[in-house]
Amino acid sequence: MTRTTSATTGTSAPGAREHPRPRLAVSSCLLGAPVRYNGGHSRDRFLTGSLFGHVDWIPVCPEMEIGLGAPRPAMRLRTDGHLVTRDGTADHTTAMQALADRRIGDLCDLDGYVLKSRSPSCGLSRLPRHASGQPGERTDGQPVDRTGRGVFAARIRAALPDLPTEEDGRLNDPVLREHFIERVFAHARLRELFASDWRPRDLVAFHSRHKMQLLAHSPEGYRETGRIAARAGDRPRADLENGYRRAFAAALAGRAGRGRHTNALEHLLGFIGDDLDATRRRDIATAIGSYRQGRAPLSVPIALLRHHAEGEHFGYVADQTYLDPFPEDLLLRHHL
Numbered sequence: 001m002t003r004t005t006s007a008t009t010g011t012s013a014p015g016a017r018e019h020p021r022p023r024l025a026v027s028s029c030l031l032g033a034p035v036r037y038n039g040g041h042s043r044d045r046f047l048t049g050s051l052f053g054h055v056d057w058i059p060v061c062p063e064m065e066i067g068l069g070a071p072r073p074a075m076r077l078r079t080d081g082h083l084v085t086r087d088g089t090a091d092h093t094t095a096m097q098a099l100a101d102r103r104i105g106d107l108c109d110l111d112g113y114v115l116k117s118r119s120p121s122c123g124l125s126r127l128p129r130h131a132s133g134q135p136g137e138r139t140d141g142q143p144v145d146r147t148g149r150g151v152f153a154a155r156i157r158a159a160l161p162d163l164p165t166e167e168d169g170r171l172n173d174p175v176l177r178e179h180f181i182e183r184v185f186a187h188a189r190l191r192e193l194f195a196s197d198w199r200p201r202d203l204v205a206f207h208s209r210h211k212m213q214l215l216a217h218s219p220e221g222y223r224e225t226g227r228i229a230a231r232a233g234d235r236p237r238a239d240l241e242n243g244y245r246r247a248f249a250a251a252l253a254g255r256a257g258r259g260r261h262t263n264a265l266e267h268l269l270g271f272i273g274d275d276l277d278a279t280r281r282r283d284i285a286t287a288i289g290s291y292r293q294g295r296a297p298l299s300v301p302i303a304l305l306r307h308h309a310e311g312e313h314f315g316y317v318a319d320q321t322y323l324d325p326f327p328e329d330l331l332l333r334h335h336l
């Protein structure tokens with residue numbers, strides 16, 4: 001089985017694949033730092049629990065970094081994009097945008113970012129926006145709409161569009177949580193490859209290991225990354241890196257629903273089925289069917305395929321990252 005060469009996380013099961021150690025930025029309050037406007041925190045159980053030891057954290061509190069202490073006056077977004085205190089007496093927009101522009105350089109090397117929802121600095125989506133005095137806007141103090149994005153988060157997203165980003169609240173959804181963590185670990189594997197003295201054949205091998213993962217997320221992205229990898233020896237290195245990185249990130253950003261997972265599982269069974277006896281082939285096919293019908297979680301057919309691929313030394317299948325995309329003890333596929 002192919003293994004990464006960098007610092008790796010602990011693994012929970014004998015024989016489990018070693019995984020890279022992603023670099024994950026996070027709104028500091030989610031790790032329990034008392035930096036909120038009211039002097040409190042918003043500690044997140046998943047981030048500070050099962051995920052905590054598997055990643056290197058880069059905590060960022062933009063409001064503290066622009067010199068506001070805790071506690072401090074609460075802030076809000078306006079429809080003109082400004083970040084102001086609730087009473088309107090202070091405008092921190094310029095300072096916040098300048099901080100984001102300074103921080104973007106340090107954050108380029110990340111594998112993901114978890115942002116605090118509902119924050120006018122860190123929130124990614126659906127933030128209340130308040131009137132900025134334009135004609136026709138309501139004047140009763142209530143939000144004009146809920147289409148805002150935090151000022152710091154907006155700048156980071158615009159500068160790093162391929163970076164996996166998610167809000168804490170959405171990570172409570174098992175499907176969104178698994179998808180985000182899968183993208184983060186895949187991003188870390190590719191970052192480590194491109195940080196090494198890689199050769200075109202290394203990219204081809206990387207791509208080969210990720211084929212089923214790409215197929216499960218985006219059949220078109222699977223084909224596009226395949227086209228890029230096939231020409232790996234013909235393009236300048238920087239051009240190849242940029243092209244593959246973008247196509248890889250775009251493909252994995254696609255949502256892998258039950259139908260696409262079933263397709264990937266059936267592909268994997270197709271690779272090994274002829275070499276298994278009828279009983280074992282039927283067991284795997286039954287598990288895939290149960291998953292497709294919603295009667296078994298994804299972890300069931302995955303465990304069977306892994307077991308047989310590793311036990312029978314089907315190297316191509318056993319090496320597929322799709323079967324083991326992140327540390328097993330996160331248990332993320334038991335709820336899909």
Ligand code: SF4
Nearest residue numbers: 027029061116119122
């Ligand atoms: S949401 Fe962002 S700005 Fe607010 S306390 Fe948390 S890290 Fe700081």
